[in-house]
Every structure is written in structure tokens, then in C-alpha cells.
Amino acid sequence: MKQNEKILHIPKIDLGIVIDHIPAGQGIKILEIISKYEEMKDVVVSLGLNYESAKLGKKDLIKLQMEYLSPEIIQHISIMVPGVTIKAIKNYKVHSKVVVQPPKEIKSLLLCKNPNCITNTEKHVPTLFRTTDAEGKKVKCNYCERIFDLHELETVV
Amino acid sequence: MRKDLISMEDLEKNEIQEYLTMAEKVEAMPLEERVKLLPGRIMAAMFFEPSTRTRLSFESAMHRLGGSVIGFAAKDATSVAKGESFTDTIHTVESYSDILVIRHPGEGTARLAAQESYLPVINAGDGANQHPTQTLLDLYTIRKDLGKIEGLKVAFVGDLKYSRTVHSLIRALMKFNVTDFTLVAPETLRLPEYFMHSDEPGRFRFHETERIEVAIQECDVLYMTRIQRERFPDLVEYEKVKDSYVLTAEMLSEAKDHLRVLHPLPRVNEIAYDVDNTKFAGYFPQARNGVIMRQAILLKHLGVTL
Numbered sequence: 001m002k003q004n005e006k007i008l009h010i011p012k013i014d015l016g017i018v019i020d021h022i023p024a025g026q027g028i029k030i031l032e033i034i035s036k037y038e039e040m041k042d043v044v045v046s047l048g049l050n051y052e053s054a055k056l057g058k059k060d061l062i063k064l065q066m067e068y069l070s071p072e073i074i075q076h077i078s079i080m081v082p083g084v085t086i087k088a089i090k091n092y093k094v095h096s097k098v099v100v101q102p103p104k105e106i107k108s109l110l111l112c113k114n115p116n117c118i119t120n121t122e123k124h125v126p127t128l129f130r131t132t133d134a135e136g137k138k139v140k141c142n143y144c145e146r147i148f149d150l151h152e153l154e155t156v157v
Numbered sequence: 158m159r160k161d162l163i164s165m166e167d168l169e170k171n172e173i174q175e176y177l178t179m180a181e182k183v184e185a186m187p188l189e190e191r192v193k194l195l196p197g198r199i200m201a202a203m204f205f206e207p208s209t210r211t212r213l214s215f216e217s218a219m220h221r222l223g224g225s226v227i228g229f230a231a232k233d234a235t236s237v238a239k240g241e242s243f244t245d246t247i248h249t250v251e252s253y254s255d256i257l258v259i260r261h262p263g264e265g266t267a268r269l270a271a272q273e274s275y276l277p278v279i280n281a282g283d284g285a286n287q288h289p290t291q292t293l294l295d296l297y298t299i300r301k302d303l304g305k306i307e308g309l310k311v312a313f314v315g316d317l318k319y320s321r322t323v324h325s326l327i328r329a330l331m332k333f334n335v336t337d338f339t340l341v342a343p344e345t346l347r348l349p350e351y352f353m354h355s356d357e358p359g360r361f362r363f364h365e366t367e368r369i370e371v372a373i374q375e376c377d378v379l380y381m382t383r384i385q386r387e388r389f390p391d392l393v394e395y396e397k398v399k400d401s402y403v404l405t406a407e408m409l410s411e412a413k414d415h416l417r418v419l420h421p422l423p424r425v426n427e428i429a430y431d432v433d434n435t436k437f438a439g440y441f442p443q444a445r446n447g448v449i450m451r452q453a454i455l456l457k458h459l460g461v462t463l
């Protein structure tokens with residue numbers, strides 16, 4: 001239980017989502033992602049910066065007063081800041097947790113940069129990219145088959 | 158079995174071999190037998206941009222299997238159906254036919270059609286992306302003319318930077334253990350670096366040269382492509398290089414006996430007409446092989462086995 005207490009020593013919640021093991025400095029980035037989603041508009045969020053971490057040296061931490069984080073948002077976070085831990089808290093205890101890794105398939109999130117790609121003319125078609133390397137830094141469009149650096153692609157939200 | 162033929166990148170070597178074997182069986186069949194294979198079946202040729210040769214090749218292939226053809230060939234994609242989305246067009250045409258052959262300037266269009274439709278979809282070219290039936294007919298031609306693919310020395314001449322045909326064929330040949338490539342291109346139209354990378358360093362050799370003579374002497378296949386004026390920002394540069402990539406009969410005097418000159422056609426001036434009458438000219442038979450390969454593809458994707 002010691003671990004949990006350490007995590008929860010800023011406003012302690014009995015129910016919520018904790019995003020942990022965020023490399024120091026990246027917390028803001030995740031906050032930016034979260035704020036893009038309409039459904040997150042009224043959620044109470046607290047951000048902690050520069051906690052001591054055995055694993056990372058220093059880490060950031062985010063707590064969300066909500067029960068359920070949508071797969072779209074988790075996917076988005078996993079792509080932009082891979083390796084963070086997302087925990088669901090119930091009755092002050094970690095109910096479930098997952099370490100998010102860059103997904104092999106990224107659906108409906110990234111926009112293809114190739115102007116001649118069909119996803120840019122048929123806007124109702126959801127985009128689909130697959131990672132082509134182990135670190136998930138390069139992605140290939142399922143449609144036009146072009147390969148891009150993940151970070152050069154814009155997102156729909 | 159795979160419903161669609163969309164991209165060479167989807168195909169393992171053994172799947173490519175299945176197409177080659179099928180084409181062999183088709184070719185061995187007398188014409189009067191072949192015409193009994195697809196009676197009552199309808200191929201929809203949906204050409205959202207013109208490509209006369211590819212369309213005629215597909216239509217001929219289908220007719221000679223006893224099937225029939227419907228379709229359109231538009232000047233541009235937007236004129237096909239005013240305001241109708243591509244996916245709606247697909248859903249309309251699929252109720253009229255048994256197999257869809259799609260040519261479209263938008264990249265990824267065939268993949269999208271294949272996801273949308275329950276019918277088999279054959280990609281007849283999607284922008285600068287893929288044209289798998291061309292690559293398959295090229296492989297078939299090489300194997301037929303030279304008896305094998307493995308271990309051949311293959312040269313590519315011309316626009317190696319933008320030619321989708323060249324890129325696709327190089328990748329496919331690498332799967333067939335062709336390890337020795339000669340690349341003849343002007344500085345500005347060289348093959349992109351990443352094509353020469355492989356997971357097995359040292360296995361493939363890419364010899365780049367600006368002199369076509371080197372390729373003629375050493376290679377088994379000389380694959381010619383057009384050098385398009387539009388590719389040159391500077392026309393002076395174009396004028397400078399265009400004639401150094403014109404193949405003449407005289408230049409072929411140094412060639413190996415079995416050398417085959419191939420070209421996806423149409424040619425502009427990169428192969429002189431006097432090459433046509435040499436034993437090396439393989440490009441018109443190559444176009445004939447296109448019909449045979451497309452027959453094999455139609456049969457395979459309509460579930461006919463031979």
C-alpha cells in the first residue's frame with residue numbers, strides 16, 4: 001500500500017484515474033492532449049510535477065476525477081508519450097493498471113500528409129496507420145502506403 | 158484465399174508464384190478452351206482516369222475468357238459522378254458485376270474499395286502508389302524469356318526516382334533472390350536511397366552508373382523506362398540527358414546473347430525503332446503477356462482453378 005500512498009499524496013481520491021510514470025516535463029503534453037477532447041471539459045484534473053522516481057529520476061503525474069478514460073484518449077497518449085502507466089483507482093486502491101505502449105495500429109487519429117491519399121478526399125474514411133519499427137517512431141498509411149515519422153503527422157483532434 | 162489484389166507489398170513470394178503458375182497454365186490452354194472459362198461473368202472496369210493500354214488489356218483478357226465487360230473511362234475522377242463519393246460509386250457498381258477493376262489517381266483507392274465491397278477488387282493503378290498487375294506481368298515475362306528469375310542480373314534505365322513500375326519490380330525481384338542490380342539514371346532521377354537498404358546488409362548489390370553501355374554488357378534484363386520532361390525543373394538539364402538514355406540496335410552489339418529488353422510501354426523515344434527487329438526486343442511480347450497475366454488474375458480472384 002505504500003506505493004499507492006506515495007502516488008495519492010496530492011488530493012487523495014477514492015475514485016479516479018492516475019497517469020503515472022510520466023517522464024518529467026511531459027505532463028504538460030498529456031494535459032494538452034486531454035484538453036482537446038470535448039468529453040474531458042468538466043473533469044477535475046490535477047497535475048504534479050517533478051516527483052522523485054526510482055525508475056525515471058524525476059516524473060510527472062496526473063490525476064483525473066473520472067471513472068473511465070476512453071480508448072481514443074489512451075491511444076492518443078500512448079502515441080505521444082509512450083510508456084506511462086494508467087491506473088484506475090477505486091476506494092483509494094489501484095483497481096487496474098496498464099502500461100501503455102505505442103500501438104501497432106493507430107485508428108482514426110492521425111491525418112495522412114500525402115495530399116494525394118484517398119483519406120484526404122474521402123473525408124468520411126477513418127485513417128489507419130501501422131507502425132513499421134519496434135520503437136513505433138515510423139508509421140505507414142494503410143491506404144497510400146507512404147511511411148512517415150509519427151511526429152510529423154497532425155492529429156484529427 | 159485473398160479476395161483482392163491491391164499491392165505487391167501484401168504478397169509473399171509463394172503467392173506471387175501462384176500467379177505465375179496460373180498464367181503458365183492459362184497460356185498453355187488453347188484459345189477455344191480459354192473462352193469457356195468465365196461465361197456469364199461480368200467485369201466492371203472502373204477507370205477514374207484514362208489508361209488506354211491497361212484498360213484494353215483487362216478488357217481483352219476478360220472477353221477472351223468468355224466473360225463480358227462493363228465500365229467507364231473518365232477524363233478525371235470528378236467527372237464520374239457529380240457529387241457522389243467514391244464509396245457510393247463502388248456500392249452502386251458492385252451490384253452490376255462480379256469483379257471490380259479499379260484505376261484511380263487517388264492513392265489508396267483500391268484498398269478502400271476492397272474494404273468497402275464484398276466483390277474481389279483488382280488494383281489497376283492507384284496514383285503513384287501501386288500497379289500490381291504490371292509487376293506480375295513483368296515477372297512472368299522475365300521468367301518466361303529467361304527460364305528463371307533467381308540470380309539474374311537486372312538493369313533499370315531511365316527515371317528511377319519516380320517510376321512506380323521500377324520500384325515495385327525491384328522489390329519483387331529482391332523477394333526472388335535477384336541480388337545484382339545495375340541502375341542507369343541521370344543524377345536527378347536516381348533510385349531513392351531507401352530502396353537499396355535491406356535487413357541483410359551486403360546481400361544486395363546496386364551498381365549505379367550513368368552509362369548504359371555498362372548495363373548492356375553485363376546484364377540479362379534491360380528494363381527501360383521513359384524519362385519525362387515534366388520531371389525536370391530545368392529544361393536545359395533535360396536536353397542534356399535525354400539522348401544518353403536512348404537505346405539503339407547498334408549499342409546492343411555488345412550484349413549477352415540472351416539479353417531481353419523490356420519496357421512497360423508506351424515508349425517515347427528511349428528505344429529506337431531499329432531495336433524492334435533485333436532478337437533482344439521483348440517489349441511487345443511483354444504486352445501480350447499482360448493479357449495472359451490478367452486472365453490468370455481474373456480467374457484466380459473469381460475462384461476458378463485450372
Ligand SMILES: [Zn+2]
Nearest residue numbers: 112117141144
Ligand atoms: Zn495516406
